[in-house]
Amino acid sequence: MRIAIVTDAWYPQRNGVVRVLGTLRDTLVARGHEVLVISPDQFLNVPMPTYTEIRLALFSRRGVTRQLDGFRPDAIHIPTEGPLGQQARRYCLRRGLPFTTAYHTKFPEYVNARTPVPLSWAQAWIRRFHAPSRAVLAPSPSVLRELTAEGYGNVVPWSHGVDVDIFRPGDKAAMWPDLPRPIFLYVGRVTVDKNLPAFLSLDLPGSKVVVGDGPSRADYIRRFPDTLFHIANGDAELAACYNAGDVFVFPSRTDTFGLVMLEALACGVPVAAFPVTGPTDVLGDSGAGVLDTDLRAAAVAALDIDPRRCRDHACRFSWDQVADEFLGYLAPIWGGQAERTAAAE
Structure with a gap:
């Protein structure tokens, strides 16, 4: 065809x-x-x-x-x-x-x-x-x-x-081995519609990491100096970034789906997000993440989720x-x- x-x-x-x-x-x-x-x-x-x-x-x-x-x-x-x-x-x-x-x-x-x-x-x-x-x-x-x-x-x-061959569980210390844990991670475009301040302003233990580029990046680097900002080059490095995280935090309220959540889950990393379009569809009732109007509570609770549950759920999304x-x-x-x-x- x-x-x-x-x-x-x-x-x-x-x-x-x-x-x-x-x-x-x-x-x-x-x-x-x-x-x-x-x-x-x-x-x-x-x-x-x-x-x-x-x-x-x-x-x-x-x-x-x-x-x-x-x-x-x-x-x-x-x-x-x-x-x-x-x-x-x-x-x-x-x-x-x-x-x-x-x-x-x-x-x-x-x-x-x-x-x-x-x-x-x-x-x-x-x-x-x-x-x-x-x-x-x-x-x-x-x-x-x-x-x-x-x-x-x-x-x-x-x-x-999601490509579960590229995005799969790996070495958690391959990226940022000296960062205090737990590592709360966001991967994606750094734009105003992603609502990143809702994540970066949270009082969370350990470290926060943002992987990605976009027009709001310079502003957020200036506003949130305690957050590590990184740009991944290629899928191998991107997968390593996902694997370094303990919880993937997705603060967007406007995404239609949120493919990055699937990529994180495929690497065995649980998701914390608001109960809105996108996260509700990706996570469903899988138990691979936590949805809560209190994003901090969701992020902390997600630390207890078994990585195997995350991987198993992601493998259901076949190309x-x-x-x-x-x-x-x-x-x-x-x-x-x-x-x-x-x-x-």
Whole structure:
């Protein structure tokens, strides 16, 4: 099958969306599918205001059109709502081609937190973006329920997976052997929407470590001098960082899933988080973490969780299942009408 994925989130960006899409692409290719990824690095691009690590493609209409025309995909998937996602959406609508989308990020909440744009306006714009999609892939049951309640009529559940060969229990002293224990760890983007001060301001025993980069990093280094900040290079070092932790603290209240929690669990590290969308879906009733409105209480209680329980729970999230669901939701293009429309042009 020839599958085109047009995404504003791709390498060298480091975030959960890129990891999901990259692993999905690799899994599909390993199964014999041909996958075209159209991403910002292929165009003139500029840094996103307030988040310079994300690049926004400029003047991409012709390039998107040329690549999709040349590839002649059997299905088109648009996982992001940025400039490339907009161009791919226009391409499909002009030609009468079906497509699928995904709701990876609570973009309206992110925009509202960083700009004067009212939340209701951002929500209406995103809802309009997804309205023509044959299926909006939601990464968790909670997100599916939220989108359905907001008026989305085409939402389907699509779980995420974790590579349990890369992320597995290892030497806890490989990273930061001299840090006082217990080590309370966060891994992920260092941005305002991750609510990191809720974790970094806690009075906890031992040490706090933040692994990741982002526009808020310099500010948090200045505000929380007792926290160790680190940037991991490559999956091997990232896995070593996870393994060094005794508890993974996830303070976000707006994530749609939170892949980093699965990666921590796969390394045998329990999770402490608020009882909100994302953590409730990842942890469920597994006992592999603690959800509490008191984040400090959750972090301390999580110290008593057996690492084997965490690993066992993470191993239930298979990438084969993720790929099967993705393929099942794709909307085939070449059914007659699309061919006639394309030929007429």
